Amino acid sequence: MTIKQRWQELMANQPLKRKLYEIIFGSDTPMGKMFDIVLMLCIALSILITIFDSIFVNPWIVGALVVMEYLLTLFFTFEYLARLYCSPRPRAYAFSFFGIIDLISILPMYLGWLLPGARFVIVLRSIRLIRVFRIFKLFSFLDEGYALLESLRQSFKKIFVFFLFVLIMVICLGTVMYMVEGGEPDTSFTDIPTSIYWAIVTMTTVGYGDITPVTPLGRFFAGLVMLLGYTIIAVPTGIVSSEMVKQSQRDVAKKYEKDRLNGEN
Incomplete structure (x- = not known):
């Protein structure tokens, strides 16, 4: 089976899409609640890493923070792609508020890889600040957060x-x-x-x-x-x-x- 055929089979796999949808979007299911908890912890950890990255200068600590951020970014990348994959309207999700937040929060690492040498270090440190936008995703787990966002939209x-x-x-x-x-x-x-x-x-x-x-x-x-x-x-x-x-x-x-x-x- 060719790669193209495998891709077409994956995109047509409705049972897998439904299962992922229940986990990622279904906050009222046991697996969905577990996923939300894990995602919330990862977002909080990523924000703490961004804050600590501006404090510590020890090369070992900074290196450990970078490795942790890479792992978290890979997780957030999988989450973003999975949401696009299982969403009934992927385009609507991609251009939604939280879809844009998901995208810009994973961009720093990949943009950093595209900028070699000294420019990599200078630009990456400034681009990493975009990761703080992940804090807005915490609103998606709180009814009060949705109420506040809706109130701001209405007003x-x-x-x-x-x-x-x-x-x-x-x-x-x-x-x-x-x-x-x-x-x-x-x-x-x-x-x-x-x-x-x-x-x-x-x-x-x-x-x-x-x-x-x-x-x-x-x-x-x-x-x-x-x-x-x-x-x-x-x-x-x-x-x-x-x-x-x-x-x-x-x-x-x-x-x-x-x-x-x-x-x-």
């Missing part, structure tokens, strides 16, 4: 409009502050972009203190911007919280309907 338009409003506001506030402080000697507000930067830092209550007004009017205006910043911070929190409450109500309604249908059957 995306509102949040986008809010940030657009904030962008317009900081441009206006920065321009006004430049008009107030720009003409003063030794002023820090040397141009409008710098003043916009000050408005962003002030409204977000970060307050680096590298740019400060010197005139009484400028300080009064800065105080108003600070107070405005406190009120603005609460807006996106309220938007997402409202959507989370709605999502929780929808989940309760779905569960009630499902239990009702099961009771009738």
Whole structure:
């Protein structure tokens, strides 16, 4: 039997696809629960390796971390290919949020192999940081995580409009502050972009203190911007919280309907 025939036979093996689907996607089955636990532990271990890799300089420890990451990446590669293989809609999975996370989390090792010599060392160390994206996969094991992601998706338009409003506001506030402080000697507000930067830092209550007004009017205006910043911070929190409450109500309604249908059957 040729390789092509073996490949066609593998792709047409529906019993194997169903079995893999039950294990990988079926979190309500014993094997599925076991697979989820193993996958969660591997994700957590991979994230710890990424963190430790930025701390340790001992060649032996770094080498051990690299070997462990290679083994984990091979496991994640198998998981990604298995999901594509057994998924009823592989294209939909590949372009889904978690499908993209799965792909970019295994890319560092393979990209590193394609970059030889000194470039390999420099680029690989920076590309490895992509592995931290695996932490998003932990959401797939938590109902609360799904609820949060769904709430963010539902509130995306509102949040986008809010940030657009904030962008317009900081441009206006920065321009006004430049008009107030720009003409003063030794002023820090040397141009409008710098003043916009000050408005962003002030409204977000970060307050680096590298740019400060010197005139009484400028300080009064800065105080108003600070107070405005406190009120603005609460807006996106309220938007997402409202959507989370709605999502929780929808989940309760779905569960009630499902239990009702099961009771009738």
